[in-house]
Amino acid sequence: MEEFAGRLARWRRLRGLTQERLADASGLSVRGIRELERGRGRAPRPRTAALLAEALRLAGADRAEFLALATRVPPDAGPAPPGELPPAINDLTGRDGELARLAALASPAVNVRRPGPAVVVVHGLTGVGTTSLAISAGHRLRGGFPDGQLFIDLLGGTPKPLDPAVALGRFLRSLGLPDEQIPPTRAGRIALYRTVTHDRRLIVVLDNAADERQVRSLRPVGGGSFVLVTSHRPLAGLEAVERLALGPLTHPAGRALLRIIVGPRAVSEPDAVAELAYLCGNLPLALRIAGNRLASRPSWSVARAVGQLRDEGTRLSTLTAGDQSMAAALAVPYGRLSPAAALALRRCAVLAPADLDAARAALTTGLPEPCATAALEELVDFGLLCPAGERYHYPDLVRLFAAEQPPGWVLPRAVTPVTGTSGYAGQVPGPGVDPVVS
Structure with a gap:
């Protein structure tokens, strides 16, 4: 290690480089170069030695000697290859x-x-x-x-x-x-x-x-x-x-996932399982939450869980199991929306049909149609709306979530289209109520 350290310091000085300039040229840290020149720490790895040789502009015999000195240093065993994947889900279904x-x-x-x-x-x-x-x-x-x-x-x-x-x-x-x-x-x-x-x-x-x-x-x-x-x-x-x-699972795959999670009760109540999958929109997260709630309550029938989810006013609050919540999951992309897209999500969920186009969104929100289109496309990008040709479709759970959100944006008097994520200017978040569109 000492021989390599001395040769590294010698070449650096011959090239007129400070440790800082060598660090910049090689992509290594100043501290790392300092430790190598002192002969401390771990042996240089082949890639590290190659980076230094390149930064020092070594070629031919000089480069070969420099790299050979690095290989003479007893190497560390080195870490095992990284294996950082979280555990896989054993019951992945329909994919x-x-x-x-x-x-x-x-x-x-x-x-x-x-x-x-x-x-x-x-x-x-x-x-x-x-x-x-x-x-x-x-x-x-x-x-x-x-x-x-x-x-x-x-x-x-x-x-x-x-x-x-x-x-x-x-x-x-x-x-x-x-x-x-x-x-x-x-x-x-x-x-x-x-x-x-x-x-x-x-x-x-x-x-x-x-x-x-x-x-x-x-x-x-x-x-x-x-x-x-x-x-x-x-x-x-x-x-x-x-x-x-x-996309969401197919209805047969949604039913299959519930049967895996819930167990024998699901086999004996096929009609209730089918309705439960439908009420969950066949979304894997919602299906897992509903299934885990049932699995943790062995005395419940599937029909009882279905009865709770039929009420649209409490469906989202019911889809909670431990630290998993459908409403909390939907709040993540909602929190990143522009004010215009958030307005479109809320207003269209209440006043427009589940299947709408840009003209209906413009009428519902009070935005110019190009701005309404940009807002709807932003909702698609954030996974809150499904495109279907020139129309857009609300998944039921997203619609219920949007209808529950409090108003938080006042429509300015002057509306000016601009370029950007939402294509809308004058977006002022703050207290107030969403505009009422007659």
Whole structure:
């Protein structure tokens, strides 16, 4: 280690570089370079030595000698490949087609034609189970990716999504880099992450992505990796990705999931199970909540649970089991809407039919039709509305949730279309009541 440390310091001085400038050029941290020159800490990994050789502009025999000195240092055993996927759900139901498509996209026969990794954005309505599908696919496919699995929740549904620099730091540590070698800047971490992952075959699951910026920062470079992104939105700004839109389960699959969760009672009450699946909109999250409530109450019949959910005024509050709540799940994308989209969601849920077009939305909200269209499209992007040609459809549970939300936006007198997410100007959140449209 001392011989390599001395050679590193000698070459740095010959090139007229400070430790700080060498850190900038190599993408390593100043602290990491300082520790290497002191002969402390772990042995330099081959990729670290290669980054330093590149930054020092070493070539030919000088480069070969420098890299050879690094290999003479007794290496650490190194960490095991990361295995960060959460446990898979054993009763995943009705997603065989989606799993088969993901397996095909992850196939080496497909990836060999791509210079970069295969990236799939799995998106859909709130509660359709995008995370469950991505995790299950990751477990099924991990045998083809020997360098491990990375997983991170990007907190896209929270008021403060995860900073990509923080996520990069976690990934670099998972891939075996000590803290002293992790650059302090996002740009430096991106460069090092790309170098470290270039020749690896990884499954990377980016769960609950807020926007394209998060995903771009965390995409590996090499073509041997498979990236699964989950989001309420299709992340239309991402390039060179596949998109998998996930919808509610079919009615037979919804009934099947309830039978698995509830057990023998479901088999003896097929009509009640069918109605329960319908009242849950065949959304996996709602089905699991209803099924778990029944499973935790062995004295209840399925018909009793159906009777509780028939009342639209209490259906959402009933769909709660432990720390899972359908209303809380819907509140996540609702909290990120622009004021115009939130207004459209609330007003149309009360005054418009479940199936509507932009003209009806404009009449209901008081927005100009182009602005109403932009608001409806934003609701589609956030998984709160289903497009159907030129019309839009409210899932029943979303409609009930929207109707319960208090007013919070006053329609300004002057309405001016502008460019942007909602295409609407003068959006002033605050107290007041939604405008009444006659």
